[in-house]
Amino acid sequence: MRAPEITLAEFQEKFRREADCQDFLFKRKWPDGFRCPACGNDTYWAIHKADHLLYECRRCRHQTSLTAGTIFHRTRLPLWKWLWAIFFVARDKRGHSALALKKDIQVNYKGALRMLRRIRSAMAQRDAGYTLGGLPTEVDDAYFGGQDRDSGHCGRGTTQVPVLVAITLGSAEGEYPEFLRMLPLKKLDRPTVEAALKKMVEPGSELKTDGLSVYSGLEDAGYQHERIVMAGLSPQAHFRWVHIAISNAKAFIDGTFHGVTKQYLGEYLDEFCYRFNRRRWEGELFGRLVNACLAAKPLAAPSRAT
Ligand SMILES: [Zn+2]
Numbered sequence: 510m511r512a513p514e515i516t517l518a519e520f521q522e523k524f525r526r527e528a529d530c531q532d533f534l535f536k537r538k539w540p541d542g543f544r545c546p547a548c549g550n551d552t553y554w555a556i557h558k559a560d561h562l563l564y565e566c567r568r569c570r571h572q573t574s575l576t577a578g579t580i581f582h583r584t585r586l587p588l589w590k591w592l593w594a595i596f597f598v599a600r601d602k603r604g605h606s607a608l609a610l611k612k613d614i615q616v617n618y619k620g621a622l623r624m625l626r627r628i629r630s631a632m633a634q635r636d637a638g639y640t641l642g643g644l645p646t647e648v649d650d651a652y653f654g655g656q657d658r659d660s661g662h663c664g665r666g667t668t669q670v671p672v673l674v675a676i677t678l679g680s681a682e683g684e685y686p687e688f689l690r691m692l693p694l695k696k697l698d699r700p701t702v703e704a705a706l707k708k709m710v711e712p713g714s715e716l717k718t719d720g721l722s723v724y725s726g727l728e729d730a731g732y733q734h735e736r737i738v739m740a741g742l743s744p745q746a747h748f749r750w751v752h753i754a755i756s757n758a759k760a761f762i763d764g765t766f767h768g769v770t771k772q773y774l775g776e777y778l779d780e781f782c783y784r785f786n787r788r789r790w791e792g793e794l795f796g797r798l799v800n801a802c803l804a805a806k807p808l809a810a811p812s813r814a815t
Pocket residue numbers: 545546547548549550566567568569570571
């Protein structure tokens with residue numbers, strides 16, 4: 510059964526005060542009650558600092574917070590801004606831009622960008638925990654246009670980045686798609702394609718690709734492989750879902766984010782795939798995304814003071 514989507518009015522009511530947000534995150538982080546991350550003890554003192562709340566273990570005195578070790582690590586923003594940001598991202602199926610977020614929750618543009626990068630990282634980490642498998646899979650590559658600030662004498666140029674796309678089919682007849690992964694590649698050659706595929710699709714799976722030579726070694730790599738060499742046939746007949754996913758991903762990136770630099774292409778694709786893979790649970794997306802943010806590790810190179 511589909512959960513009803515939380516409305517703006519309900520959200521506003523539920524997360525009116527910072528304390529509401531703390532209670533909500535506490536229950537999400539420790540659904541069975543507080544648990545000290547250092548010693549496993551379940552009793553604590555709450556210590557209210559100027560702008561944040563600490564939980565000190567009564568046994569080992571270890572101090573932790575709701576945000577420690579999560580995607581919100583070392584945030585200086587109030588929790589309500591984070592929950593609102595997640596709400597808007599979850600609600601807007603076409604994505605939420607930094608410009609819109611800046612206005613919605615009154616942060617500066619760079620701050621909004623950093624928040625969205627952290628939320629996307631949580632999405633990416635969630636999906637990276639799954640590989641596609643057990644279903645027939647269409648695989649194809651596509652070039653995504655990126656604006657590259659590092660190229661060209663005037664500081665701008667256009668770079669096309671190859672992206673490998675894999676989508677599983679829910680039935681042998683391929684009537685509907687199931688799950689999707691996309692990965693930008695440094696280059697489109699055989700070893701790079703094989704390495705990327707192994708991150709996305711379980712060996713042993715049944716793959717369908719076109720006749721491009723980069724796909725020629727997939728049987729040796731442990732896949733069941735059907736190569737379809739086009740001879741005047743419309744590729745749509747064979748690669749329907751992977752082509753739809755590619756054109757929808759391009760529209761998603763161009764429509765909301767007005768294109769993307771090469772550096773960030775992977776993050777936008779992660780967001781697109783995360784949404785696609787949860788399209789049947791749209792009403793639950795806010796709660797799922799909060800859980801993903803709490804479970805995800807902080808960004809490897811933490812952005813300053815978001
Ligand atoms: Zn402890």
